[in-house]
Amino acid sequence: MNPAIETFRTGGAPDTHVDACGRRHPQAGGDARIVSLVPSLTELICDLGLGAQLVGRTGFCIHPRETLRTVPKVGGTKDVKVDVLRALEPSHLIVNVDENRRETVEELAAFVPNVIVTHPCAPADNLGLYRLFGGVFGREREAEALCAALQSALDEAAALRAQLAGEAVLYLIWRQPWMTVSRETYISAMLDTVGWRTLPEGTGPRYPAFDWALAARAERVFLSSEPYHFNASHLSEVESLGGRPAALIDGEMVSWYGSRAVAGLRYLLGLRRELAGLAAA
Template sequence: MRAAPAVDAAGVAHAPAGANARIVSLVPSITELLFALGLEQRIVGRTGFCIHPRERVRAVPKVGGTKAVKIDAVRALKPTHVIVNIDENEPATVDLLRAFVPNIVVTHPLTPRDNIALYTLLGAIFDCRDAARHLADTLEARLRALALEAWPERRVLYVIWREPWMTVARDTYISAMLRLVNWHTWPAVRGGATGAARYPSFDFDAPWLANVERVLLSSEPYRFTDAHRNALAADPWLAGKKVELIDGEMVSWYGSRAIAGIDYLMQIARAAI
């Protein structure tokens, strides 16, 4: 019996790719996942932000950034598949790629558990179901381990940018990751499926900041440093709040990184108890 087509986040069904697939990934965490699935020989292009696995990814040609894709560079690679993400890639760019790429695979995980569907999708398209199933089983084991522990509730501000200051809405993947250890992001807003409202700007005199116990300065997309942490810790608006750096890759990268990300969150959450 022929396997049912795999359906991506845009509702598009994809047939099995075959052994001659040529993949361009425009999503850093997906590039890492493709390597974890054993697809290294089929990856022909990636963005400059696709930096993991660090030693092996260097051999893959770059095609610009996630927001500034070099269309001609992609065209020259003759991909059969380009993998994109609703949050990370511009709709206009994806439309341009559709003109000459036979298969655009759209991804949009919003919770850690969504990674299981992501593994299954890529496993079905690129015939690496065993590797995908192994990742799914490993992620399930991590989620079960999380559920066995009682995590005290924490109210956090997760900062991703400065000038302007920006954070995350509660319906983002980042916020869902933090909720695994009962850390709830503030402000208590939802941003919708797409758009800038998912990553709202804020000021440190916002009334809701009184609810926050911990301020988490992410290492990406803005690379916060000890100097930023020290400056904010001395700010009168944040008096009495814990200000600390957090590894943004571990919290915001889905795919195979989600497994290590859960281990990382469990470690720092235990230290905060």
């Protein structure tokens, strides 16, 4: 078995060529052929200036639209068309612990030489992710620029978090059944960075269904734009059910890691200030 998929584990490593599985990847040449099965990492690959080497992506990989318009699709994040992917002859495959099925990755690893496993669990984990891709694909300068931008946003978030009292929030991702996110998710970690603590507390399913009595412990309810597309028409219904102020929130900005984490934190900083009645920084 390819050591890249023997064990999925979290945690970073000081070596910028080591992925979340603990495998060290050699530096790729300019002829690397990359397939990404992770929408947010497809965006990161392009933002690092590697769009010309991207030879395959999922149907959910939609950003940046113009760059991806001519890149072949290989199915979805979980229903990968193996024969289509094989025909692209990739040298590198980008996967994620949470978004891709292990059995699919094992099947693909039989013919893809380099399987890069990722598992960012919090915004700061993107620093290691930038350096991993930058180190493997020779984009160290671009990776460090992203690191500087992210660190600046993290520092600003820490300052705002110290300024404002924390708030418990209920973050909706689905309707009928009503579902939210656990504190073990990247979404929850993003919100916590600006002082919004998601409910429920403790461990449990990553995306649990809930009873509306839970809203009594929240100070506000967020309706995400994905995976369920909540819109303004749902606000009054949610406020009636939960008895708490409700607001729409951009799900991509909260759930997409990679280079989107920079814009995502800036977005959350602006929303936190707006809802707290603070002037923009």
